[in-house]
Structure formats: C-alpha cells, structure tokens
Amino acid sequence: MALRLIECVAPADAEEHILEIVRKYSVVAQWSRQLADGRREVQILVDARETESILDELESYYAAGPDFRVLLTPVEATVPRPDKPEPNDEPSGEEEPAPPPDRISREELYTQAESGVGAGRSYYLTVLLSSLVAAIGLVRSDTAVIIGAMVIAPLLGPNMALALATTLGDEKLARKAFVANVSGLGFAVLVSLAFGSFILLIGHDPTASESVLARASVGYADVILALASGCAGALAFTKNASGTLVGVMVAVALLPPAVSAVLLFVGGEFRLAGQAVLLFVTNVIGVNLSAVCTFLLSGIRPRTWWEADRARRASRRAITAWILLLIILVAILSLD
Known part of the structure; x- marks a missing residue:
C-alpha cells in the first residue's frame, strides 16, 4: 500500500476541526505537536489514494488563511508495516467520502x-x-x-x-x-x-x-x-x-x-x-x-x-x- 504523509500547519484552534475532517478517511496514524510560534502541526499518515480528497477539504476551509500550510511527502517505508486501515464506521451527519481513485493526487x-x-x-x-x-x-x-x-x-x-x-x-x-x-x-x-x-x-x-x-x-x-x-x-x-x-x-x-x-x-x-x-x-x-x-x-x-x-x-x-x-x-x- 502506497502511503503519503500529510503535514498540516494551522492555527491552534483549527486542530480539532482538521482531525474531524480526516476522521472520515482510512488514516494509518496521526500525530500533532505545538510549534514555537503557537501554531499546531498535525501529521497524518494515509493511503496515497485518499490524499486528494483530504487536501481538497483542507484547502476549501483553510487555504485563504495566512497561517495555513500543507506539505505532502511520499513515504518509502514505515516500521512496523501498517495493516490495511479500516474505515471509520462511526455514524456521522456528514456525507461519506467517495471511494478513492486508484492514482496519486x-x-x-x-x-x-x-x-x-x-x-x-x-x-x-x-x-x-x-x-x-x-x-x-x-x-x-x-x-x-x-x-x-x-x-x-x-x-x-x-x-x-x-x-x-x-x-x-x-x-x-x-x-x-x-x-x-x-x-x-x-x-x-x-x-x-x-x-x-x-x-x-x-x-x-x-x-x-x-x-x-x-x-x-x-x-x-x-x-x-x-x-x-x-x-x-x-x-x-x-x-x-x-x-x-x-x-x-x-x-x-x-x-x-x-x-x-x-x-x-x-x-x-x-x-x-x-x-x-x-x-x-x-x-x-x-x-x-x-x-x-x-x-x-x-x-x-x-x-x-x-x-x-x-x-x-x-x-x-x-x-x-x-x-x-x-x-x-x-x-x-x-x-x-
């Protein structure tokens, strides 16, 4: 499974909403940390096929903000090897994302x-x-x-x-x-x-x-x-x-x-x-x-x-x- 690491830098009050967005997708792992300037960095390890949908949602909400930046990095390997992530089955009031395309973003x-x-x-x-x-x-x-x-x-x-x-x-x-x-x-x-x-x-x-x-x-x-x-x-x-x-x-x-x-x-x-x-x-x-x-x-x-x-x-x-x-x-x- 090809993986991508999405690194999202945003204002501290946006972290919860960012995590809420990615919760709909098959996330392998996620981390976050405080930066020296007060912003938060959220790192998300996902299936490469889902990066386009995630990036589109993030851009639609935060692209106009001066404190927002997303970096996308190909992941050659990770240890331990990731299992195929299970999609989140928790009900939500939002529309479920479409199946990911079989290509890069x-x-x-x-x-x-x-x-x-x-x-x-x-x-x-x-x-x-x-x-x-x-x-x-x-x-x-x-x-x-x-x-x-x-x-x-x-x-x-x-x-x-x-x-x-x-x-x-x-x-x-x-x-x-x-x-x-x-x-x-x-x-x-x-x-x-x-x-x-x-x-x-x-x-x-x-x-x-x-x-x-x-x-x-x-x-x-x-x-x-x-x-x-x-x-x-x-x-x-x-x-x-x-x-x-x-x-x-x-x-x-x-x-x-x-x-x-x-x-x-x-x-x-x-x-x-x-x-x-x-x-x-x-x-x-x-x-x-x-x-x-x-x-x-x-x-x-x-x-x-x-x-x-x-x-x-x-x-x-x-x-x-x-x-x-x-x-x-x-x-x-x-x-x-």
Whole structure:
C-alpha cells in the first residue's frame, strides 16, 4: 500500500476541526505537536489514494488563511508495516467520502508536470544530448544507441504536461508546456541540421542508413501504437510508475522521427523527409489525444466547480482538435 504523509500547519484552534475532517478517511496514524510560534502541526499518515480528497477539504476551509500550510511527502517505508486501515464506521451527519481513485493526487500530478516543462539550461542540454545520440544511432543503424535516445525522451514530459493542463483547464501550465514543446523541438531540429550538414560535408550520406529510412514510413499500425502508448504513458504518469514510462518512451519515441526527417531533408530526400514528419506528427497526436482521454477517465478534475466548468470546455476543444487532426492524418495515409 502506497502511503503519503500529510503535514498540516494551522492555527491552534483549527486542530480539532482538521482531525474531524480526516476522521472520515482510512488514516494509518496521526500525530500533532505545538510549534514555537503557537501554531499546531498535525501529521497524518494515509493511503496515497485518499490524499486528494483530504487536501481538497483542507484547502476549501483553510487555504485563504495566512497561517495555513500543507506539505505532502511520499513515504518509502514505515516500521512496523501498517495493516490495511479500516474505515471509520462511526455514524456521522456528514456525507461519506467517495471511494478513492486508484492514482496519486492531483497536486502530485501537477507538481510532476510542472517540473517537466522548465525550459531551462538542463532541459536544452537534455534535448542536445538526446538529438546527438539519436542522430548518431540512426546514421550507424545502431539499435541500442537509438533506444538510448528514446529513453532520454525530453519531449515526452512537456506533452504529458500539455495533456494534463488541458484536462485541468490550466492556461499557465498549457503555455509553459507549449513553449517547452516548440522550443525543444526547434532546438532538436537545429542540432540535427548541424549534425547532418557535418556528416554530409565529410562525405557520408545521412540517408544511406536503414534506420533513417525505416522512420520514413507510417501506417495505420503506427496510429494505433501512438494511441495505445499515449494511454499507457498517462496511466503510468497518474500512478507515478517511472518504470512503465521507460517502455512508453521506447514505444512512442518523438525525437528519432524528427531527427530522421532532418537527416533526410539534408540528404535531399524531401518526400521521405515528409513521411518522417508525418510519423512524428502521428506520435504527437496519439500521445496527446489518448493522454487527455485517460486523465479524464481517471477522474482528474479541478477542485472547484467554476474551474471544472472551464476545464470541461478546454478538454472538449482539445479532444475535438486532436480528433480532427487524427482524421486528417488518416485521410493522408489512405491517399498514400
């Protein structure tokens, strides 16, 4: 059972109400202590699936207060091992909480997504390294090196963040994710262009590799693969399962098709370059469409009703746009 430690700092007179709120949930353990400034710190050890509901209730009552703060910490292990907590069966006049979702909390998802869209020096360094590794692996037809570039996968995080931002109707996160996607892709294209021009200058044909040519072909199976992999990636993201995400990175790689398109363009194979671009677009559409749908089906919603209404409109627009793009893509494939 995955556990989370909720540390709540609040005015002393709020402690009893906080304990009353968490009493409805399956609490493994709880502690409290007096702080030097007179406030109380309440620590609650709970099932990770129930943190979102608890945090929402605490935020609705105390978020506006200047003396209130909540910290959420993943718990790797605890001794003694906790038994599965029994829900509180005492009758109360309040509505019973809904069954917890089988995922980590919205706040944890948001923090993960936001950390993946920081278009800083380390992000561009990762894009640089991934582009170079992909280009070298593609030119040498070295599968192991190509997989290494896939696992680095700097563009997967911004795409997942974009899907989450769409689901929550969060314009700020959506802008950050969009900028990270466009700037990262643009930088990868420049790196690939420089690498392709260099190897062409020294007399090596960048289009002679089978691995490059293999990414100049796209079919209906690639569309299904992109949709299935995007769904798997979103599920892994909601469960904080980084091991599963590695498989998704390999299955629906974004950079190798983009790098292949640039190498083919440098080599004068413009039609094949267009096919590689089509494969890249297929993967982007599949990841975003299936990720938004998966987040919605996982019950990820904003906390307040007015935010939820805005998020529903954003999700509808995004799903409609991605489906239209997918229809156009399928139409292009049928013409080929």
